[in-house]
Amino acid sequence: MSLVQRNRIKRALLSLGAIAVVYGIAAEIGRWVLPHRIWMDVHYIDNVELLPTYESLAEELAFLIQSWILPSSILVSTGRILAGFLLGSVVGIVVGLATGRAARLEYVADPWTTLLRFTPALALLPLYVIWFGYGEASKILLIATSVAVVAMLGAHQAVRGVPQVYLDAARALGASPRLIFRKIVLPAAFPQIFASLRVALALAWVTIVVAELIDAKMPSLGYLLALAGAYPRVPQMLIGLATIGALVFLSDMLALSLHAKVTRWMRRTG
Amino acid sequence: MSSLIVLALAYTLLSNASRFIDVDQLPDPLRSTLRPDVLPPTQALVQAIVDLVRGPEKQPPPDEPAHMHHHVHTSDHVGVLLQQGVTLQTSLLITTGRVLFGMVVGAPLGILIGLLIGLSRRVDDYVHPIYVLVRSIPPLALITYIMLWLGHTEAHRLIPIVYAVATTMVIPTYHGVRDLASTYLVAARSLGARGWLLLRRVLLPAAGPAVLSGLRYALAIAWMTAVGSEMLMADNGMGNLIVGGGMWASRFQTRSDPAVVMVGILALAAAGWLMDSGARLLTIRLTRWAR
Amino acid sequence: MSTDAPRMRLEAADVGYTYPGQPPTRALDSLTVSIADNEFVALLGPVGCGKTTLLRIFAGFLTPTQGVVRCDGASVDGPSWQRGYVLQESAIFPWMSVRENLEFGLLAKGMEPEARRAVSDELLRLLGLSGFEAAYPKQLSSGMSKMVEVARVLATDPSMLLLDEPFGALDAQTRARMQDELARLWEQRRKTVVFVTHDVEEALYLADRIVVLTARPGRVQQQLKVALARPRPLETRFAPEFSALKRQVWESLRS
Numbered sequence: 061m062s063l064v065q066r067n068r069i070k071r072a073l074l075s076l077g078a079i080a081v082v083y084g085i086a087a088e089i090g091r092w093v094l095p096h097r098i099w100m101d102v103h104y105i106d107n108v109e110l111l112p113t114y115e116s117l118a119e120e121l122a123f124l125i126q127s128w129i130l131p132s133s134i135l136v137s138t139g140r141i142l143a144g145f146l147l148g149s150v151v152g153i154v155v156g157l158a159t160g161r162a163a164r165l166e167y168v169a170d171p172w173t174t175l176l177r178f179t180p181a182l183a184l185l186p187l188y189v190i191w192f193g194y195g196e197a198s199k200i201l202l203i204a205t206s207v208a209v210v211a212m213l214g215a216h217q218a219v220r221g222v223p224q225v226y227l228d229a230a231r232a233l234g235a236s237p238r239l240i241f242r243k244i245v246l247p248a249a250f251p252q253i254f255a256s257l258r259v260a261l262a263l264a265w266v267t268i269v270v271a272e273l274i275d276a277k278m279p280s281l282g283y284l285l286a287l288a289g290a291y292p293r294v295p296q297m298l299i300g301l302a303t304i305g306a307l308v309f310l311s312d313m314l315a316l317s318l319h320a321k322v323t324r325w326m327r328r329t330g
Numbered sequence: 331m332s333s334l335i336v337l338a339l340a341y342t343l344l345s346n347a348s349r350f351i352d353v354d355q356l357p358d359p360l361r362s363t364l365r366p367d368v369l370p371p372t373q374a375l376v377q378a379i380v381d382l383v384r385g386p387e388k389q390p391p392p393d394e395p396a397h398m399h400h401h402v403h404t405s406d407h408v409g410v411l412l413q414q415g416v417t418l419q420t421s422l423l424i425t426t427g428r429v430l431f432g433m434v435v436g437a438p439l440g441i442l443i444g445l446l447i448g449l450s451r452r453v454d455d456y457v458h459p460i461y462v463l464v465r466s467i468p469p470l471a472l473i474t475y476i477m478l479w480l481g482h483t484e485a486h487r488l489i490p491i492v493y494a495v496a497t498t499m500v501i502p503t504y505h506g507v508r509d510l511a512s513t514y515l516v517a518a519r520s521l522g523a524r525g526w527l528l529l530r531r532v533l534l535p536a537a538g539p540a541v542l543s544g545l546r547y548a549l550a551i552a553w554m555t556a557v558g559s560e561m562l563m564a565d566n567g568m569g570n571l572i573v574g575g576g577m578w579a580s581r582f583q584t585r586s587d588p589a590v591v592m593v594g595i596l597a598l599a600a601a602g603w604l605m606d607s608g609a610r611l612l613t614i615r616l617t618r619w620a621r
Numbered sequence: 622m623s624t625d626a627p628r629m630r631l632e633a634a635d636v637g638y639t640y641p642g643q644p645p646t647r648a649l650d651s652l653t654v655s656i657a658d659n660e661f662v663a664l665l666g667p668v669g670c671g672k673t674t675l676l677r678i679f680a681g682f683l684t685p686t687q688g689v690v691r692c693d694g695a696s697v698d699g700p701s702w703q704r705g706y707v708l709q710e711s712a713i714f715p716w717m718s719v720r721e722n723l724e725f726g727l728l729a730k731g732m733e734p735e736a737r738r739a740v741s742d743e744l745l746r747l748l749g750l751s752g753f754e755a756a757y758p759k760q761l762s763s764g765m766s767k768m769v770e771v772a773r774v775l776a777t778d779p780s781m782l783l784l785d786e787p788f789g790a791l792d793a794q795t796r797a798r799m800q801d802e803l804a805r806l807w808e809q810r811r812k813t814v815v816f817v818t819h820d821v822e823e824a825l826y827l828a829d830r831i832v833v834l835t836a837r838p839g840r841v842q843q844q845l846k847v848a849l850a851r852p853r854p855l856e857t858r859f860a861p862e863f864s865a866l867k868r869q870v871w872e873s874l875r876s
Contacts, residue, residue, distance in 0.1 A: 274562065
């Protein structure tokens with residue numbers, strides 16, 4: 061590990077540590093200074109910790125894990141994301157590849173994609189609930205839709221963006237259009253498709269959280285937040301937020317390392 | 331354009347199919363798709379638009395019995411909305427206003443942070459990790475926490491939008507400064523350029539295209555966050571319109587009219603597309619040198 | 622007919638090409654040139670004279686807006702592996718290893734893996750790249766990368782080669798070495814070659830005949846026979862005949 065990298069890690073740890081310390085202090089101060097009673101639309105609620113101390117956070121975390129509430133929520137939400145993401149990315153990539161390849165198809169698909177592109181995914185939720193009921197299907201399909209739109213755009217642009225030199229060289233070597241698509245277009249387009257999938261993943265997380273907030277049912281991370289907001293129980297809320305943040309971060313790191321591995325041929329070493 | 335018209339025609343045919351054929355005879359899933367409460371006929375969509383644009387009826391004079399002037403709306407959903415004085419135009423305007431606020435406040439914030447971490451490696455090492463953690467939390471999830479601090483105020487609804495735009499703008503700016511402008515900055519500095527000149531004539535044009543395309547993306551994010559914010563916690567704006575009005579507790583439990591939802595979606599898509607086209611044209615004009 | 626006039630492989634008769642645009646660009650105008658079998662012809666000219674355009678027309682990527690182009694008597698109908706074409710830009714496929722790059726044309730022909738391997742082994746040996754077969758293009762120097770591209774085209778054994786300033790992006794030493802490589806390859810497997818360049822020395826060193834083109838719109842300015850003995854070692858560059866020819870070409874270019 062080089063000096064630069066070590067410094068970088070040191071500084072990262074320093075600033076994160078500083079934040080943690082500052083929060084701890086703020087929470088302690090807040091215990092005395094912040095109001096304990098807040099107005100919730102129709103009545104007052106007592107005993108609210110607006111900035112929970114590490115103590116109460118730890119307590120709450122222990123409770124949530126032991127009662128299996130947190131782990132099951134994580135599993136359910138992650139499961140939905142996985143299902144929606146897989147479905148959406150496959151459909152999106154296939155359609156995007158097709159429209160990238162055949163200009164005529166693009167013409168047909170264009171109004172659809174524009175419509176879907178500029179519709180915030182969340183706005184589709186009420187429609188999906190009407191069509192598919194309140195169950196899993198509507199949520200998974202919502203995620204799939206938003207992922208598919210991003211993936212489709214990414215695949216389309218990736219196919220269109222393959223440098224002409226490669227296509228010309230392949231044609232000059234006598235390759236058939238099918239061979240060109242398989243061995244030239246797809247590999248060349250892959251990095252960009254992967255990048256758009258990363259974006260789609262982040263979008264999927266945003267979508268699922270709100271969808272679960274709106275249609276709050278146990279067990280799910282969104283429900284956890286909604287419940288915590290209804291009581292209100294702030295330690296639970298913060299833990300819920302931190303959990304979501306951690307999951308988003310982890311999934312992004314995973315996507316990033318996968319991307320790096322798959323595009324090894326792109327980076328110049330020589 | 332013509333494909334849009336074809337689409338509209340095809341939809342009209344499909345949605346009215348139940349009028350001409352006995353849908354119940356068809357096999358599932360065709361049966362459950364062609365029902366008017368699933369695919370609202372085009373006429374219903376038009377009616378909903380008309381109702382929502384025309385707005386609430388004038389209140390009957392107090393001495394007349396109310397039930398004499400009870401206008402039957404196409405659905406409860408529309409009725410509830412109109413009762414609250416919601417119209418399509420005002421909702422659209424309100425949401426657009428929120429989006430613009432988020433952009434105007436959030437974008438400079440995000441750009442500033444992106445500039446700081448892009449220009450100084452030291453600041454980058456300290457601030458970047460914090461940024462990565464912060465942006466991992468979806469802005470709309472924060473909204474429940476913010477409500478405890480600020481209650482049901484406008485600020486409470488706007489903060490997630492600002493937050494979303496700001497976090498979205500950091501990376502494109504960072505990329506623009508670090509990867510695109512750095513060589514030019516070095517060259518310009520060795521020519522003796524400093525400060526304001528450096529900023530305006532080198533940094534801005536070099537990093538500009540990346541920032542502009544980031545702005546377009548942030549615009550889309552702002553729309554989504556604004557609508558989401560309204561769906562959860564507002565009593566005006568497009569998100570509210572789609573979800574059916576009513577206060578937080580009773581909303582989304584009500585009988586949503588698919589026609590209203592579709593109209594809302596179409597209006598949002600149109601508005602989003604308009605703004606994006608504007609942003610795209612602006613980008614093209616401002617980056618003529620890069621073409 | 623025992624005395625054979627050299628067979629014409631490529632013929633351009635009164636060819637013109639105009640690029641569409643605002644305003645349209647006339648790249649070639651009334652250009653007539655013929656390439657004989659197994660002849661090494663260099664197309665030489667100033668920047669923008671249309672030599673790349675002419676080569677692309679020969680390769681089958683462009684159709685002349687005026688005039689006629691023939692290959693072996695038939696009209697040119699699109700790209701074909703028979704007219705091996707190496708582009709000016711780097712077109713080595715970065716996601717494929719060196720061996721996969723070399724074998725690509727053979728894959729397109731439907732050759733079996735063992736047969737492909739035999740050909741690529743031979744080429745690797747010829748190029749002195751044995752040991753690099755599993756390397757990815759990013760690990761190669763630009764000179765090597767270009768040679769792989771040339772070898773990739775040679776793999777399909779076309780009888781004609783169309784090379785567009787293949788060594789243009791290389792530094793002087795590498796370029797000289799690559800020129801030697803190409804000359805050596807050509808000695809071993811004689812082919813009809815059309816070689817585009819703006820470098821006078823390179824043209825003289827490699828070609829049998831130089832076709833000098835005028836500035837835009839391109840026409841044939843002059844054709845010079847390069848009557849230097851083959852094979853041409855390094856000393857050829859310093860021979861008096863070489864300098865005399867060089868002067869002739871420069872004068873032609875300047876007028």
